[in-house]
Each structure stands twice: as structure tokens, then as C-alpha cells.
Amino acid sequence: MLPPSTSLGTGFSRVTIIGLGLIGSSIARAVGKYMPDVVVTGYDANPDVRATAQAIGLCGDIADSAGAAVTDADFVIFCVPVGAMGAAAAEIAADLPADAVVSDVGSCKESVAAELMAALPGAKVIPAHPVAGTENSGPEAGFATLFQNRWCIVTPPEGADSLAVERVCEFWRALGAEVEMMAPDHHDRVLAVTSHLPHLIAYTIVGTASDLEEVTRSEVIKYSAGGFRDFTRIAASDPTMWRDVFLSNKEAVLDMLQRFSEDLSALQRAIRWGKGDELFDLFTRTRAIRRSILEEGQDDARPDFGRSHDE
Numbered sequence: 027m028l029p030p031s032t033s034l035g036t037g038f039s040r041v042t043i044i045g046l047g048l049i050g051s052s053i054a055r056a057v058g059k060y061m062p063d064v065v066v067t068g069y070d071a072n073p074d075v076r077a078t079a080q081a082i083g084l085c086g087d088i089a090d091s092a093g094a095a096v097t098d099a100d101f102v103i104f105c106v107p108v109g110a111m112g113a114a115a116a117e118i119a120a121d122l123p124a125d126a127v128v129s130d131v132g133s134c135k136e137s138v139a140a141e142l143m144a145a146l147p148g149a150k151v152i153p154a155h156p157v158a159g160t161e162n163s164g165p166e167a168g169f170a171t172l173f174q175n176r177w178c179i180v181t182p183p184e185g186a187d188s189l190a191v192e193r194v195c196e197f198w199r200a201l202g203a204e205v206e207m208m209a210p211d212h213h214d215r216v217l218a219v220t221s222h223l224p225h226l227i228a229y230t231i232v233g234t235a236s237d238l239e240e241v242t243r244s245e246v247i248k249y250s251a252g253g254f255r256d257f258t259r260i261a262a263s264d265p266t267m268w269r270d271v272f273l274s275n276k277e278a279v280l281d282m283l284q285r286f287s288e289d290l291s292a293l294q295r296a297i298r299w300g301k302g303d304e305l306f307d308l309f310t311r312t313r314a315i316r317r318s319i320l321e322e323g324q325d326d327a328r329p330d331f332g333r334s335h336d337e
């Protein structure tokens with residue numbers, strides 16, 4: 027039997043969020059907005075973050091230990107950097123109610139699922155990844171509409187409790203996301219090319235520009251045209267979070283990087299030998315991909331892409 031029904035049928039009435047940065051605070055705000063009957067408890071290892079969360083009234087209660095945050099929970103979501111998932115889960119192991127569902131929002135799924143299941147043997151662990159975010163971090167960066175019309179990929183382990191899977195899917199739908207199910211290793215390969223490699227390229231190009239001897243730093247800032255500016259936004263993303271992503275999704279990222287390097291070398295040759303048709307053909311194909319993304323309607327939730335935090 028499900029507990030008394032809450033809004034939109036997730037069955038969850040007491041949600042605990044561990045990690046109150048961009049994603050944790052966005053979930054807290056979104057639950058407050060779209061599931062007002064659900065009680066939200068938050069915890070963050072950083073006392074300054076807890077104090078800010080308290081001051082801005084992020085959730086019903088801010089606990090002062092991870093264990094205390096979960097004692098009454100029926101749904102616990104880890105929103106900490108992927109390298110901190112195992113340690114954060116170990117902290118709640120003694121206090122997690124037996125029937126609670128556990129999930130996370132980590133950008134890599136195979137390693138995170140393994141760490142959560144190892145730290146919480148017997149728990150109903152249903153990992154997920156909302157493919158929505160910004161370059162900002164911290165509890166004040168979050169906003170309730172972050173997940174609206176964005177994908178959330180749910181990666182249930184083999185033999186997962188199907189009711190728990192459905193409740194996690196419903197939770198994300200209630201926050202406005204579209205849910206897709208995927209095997210964790212496939213998720214990690216798809217995200218390696220669509221998210222992790224682009225971040226690596228942005229970090230590299232901004233680093234390269236700032237290391238150039240003959241172009242001054244102020245010239246880079248002054249003359250940065252659209253393309254470079256877009257890279258600087260991505261390269262401003264949280265260093266801890268992205269260090270952890272690359273170390274956790276090492277195999278898939280290295281594989282995609284190898285393919286990327288080969289394609290880059292081919293472009294290098296095309297430029298060197300004046301093969302304009304090769305460049306033109308590639309740029310025509312890539313323009314079509316951009317147009318299909320826009321037609322898909324997975325528009326960007328960031329405010330500087332035409333939406334407001336307060337929507």
C-alpha cells in the first residue's frame with residue numbers, strides 16, 4: 027500500500043534533500059511550488075550553506091546532521107558532487123527508514139549507482155539525472171522552473187522495485203520534467219558526448235586563450251565575440267563538480283575524446299589543404315542538428331535564454 031496520496035500521485039510526503047546547491051535548492055523550490063503538501067527537509071555538509079538555506083527559507087526544515095535529516099523521510103535525494111555521493115550515503119546508512127526510496131541527481135550514473143548501493147545495502151536505490159542546469163552553484167542559484175520541459179533520465183538498477191521506479195518518475199514529472207529510462211552505462215556514454223566533452227572543450231579553449239603570449243588577457247575579454255563568450259559561460263561551471271564528473275566517467279569521456287581528436291585532426295587537414303567542400307559539408311550537417319534540437323522543443327530553461335526565474 028502507498029502512503030496517503032500527495033499531489034500528482036508520487037506517493038511521497040516527506041522528501042529529504044542532501045546537498046543544497048544549485049540542483050538541491052532548485053528541487054526544494056520546485057517541490058514547494060508544484061507539490062506544496064510535501065514536507066521538505068534539507069541538509070548540507072557546509073554550515074554556511076545551511077545558514078543561507080535557513081535564511082532564505084528554502085525548505086520546511088534544515089537539519090544539522092545527515093542522519094537527522096532522513097529519519098522521517100520517504101524519499102531521499104542526494105544532490106552532492108558525484109565524488110561525494112558514497113560518503114554522503116554512508117552518513118545516513120544508520121538512520122534511513124527501511125522503506126524509503128533513495129535517488130540522486132548526479133551527472134554520471136554507473137559509478138554513482140554503485141557507490142549508493144554499496145553504502146546503503148538493501149535500500150531502494152533508483153538513480154536519476156535531470157539534464158538541466160546552469161554554470162552557477164550554491165543555494166541561491168536555484169530556481170523552481172529549472173526542470174520544466176527538460177529531460178530527466180532515470181537509470182534503475184537491474185531488479186529494481188518497479189513501484190519505486192514509477193514513484194521517482196512521477197516525482198520528476200511533477201516538477202515539469204519529461205522522463206526517459208536508460209541503462210546506466212548507456213547514459214554515461216550519451217552524456218559523455220553531449221555534456222561532459224563540451225565542458226572539457228570549453229575549459230580547454232578558455233584556458234588556451236588565457237595562456238596565449240601574444241594576446242593580452244584584456245584583449246581576450248574585450249574582443250570576445252559570441253562563440254568565445256558562450257564557452258566562457260560553460261567554463262565558469264563549478265570546478266569540484268566537473269573534476270568529479272571527469273574522474274567518475276573516465277572511460278566514456280576518454281573514448282569520446284579520442285573520437286573528437288580524430289575528427290579535429292581531419293578538420294586540421296581540411297584547412298591545411300584548402301578542402302573547403304569538406305568544411306562546408308560538416309558545417310551544413312551541424313547546422314541541421316542545431317535546427318532539430320530547436321524543433322524538439324527542449325528549449326533552454328536558463329533566464330538568459332528567454333525565461334525568467336520567477337515563471
Ligand SMILES: NC(=O)C1=CN([C@@H]2O[C@H](COP(=O)(O)OP(=O)(O)OC[C@H]3O[C@@H](n4cnc5c(N)ncnc54)[C@H](O)[C@@H]3O)[C@@H](O)[C@H]2O)C=CC1
Nearest residue numbers: 045047048049071072106108110114132133159160163164
Ligand atoms: N550544475 C548543474 O548544472 C547540474 C548538476 N548536476 C549534478 O547535481 C549534483 C549537484 O550539483 P550542483 O547542485 O550544481 O552543485 P553545488 O556545488 O551547487 O552544490 C553541491 C552541494 O553539495 C554539498 N555537499 C558536498 N558534499 C556533501 C556531503 N558529503 N554531504 C552533504 N552535502 C554535501 C556542498 O556543500 C554543496 O552545497 C552533482 O552531482 C552534479 O553532477 C546534475 C544536473 C545539472
Ligand SMILES: O=C(O)C(=O)Cc1ccc(O)cc1
Nearest residue numbers: 133156157158159160161221
Ligand atoms: O549549463 C549548461 O550548459 C549545462 O550543461 C548544465 C548541465 C550540467 C551538468 C549536467 O549534468 C546537466 C546539465
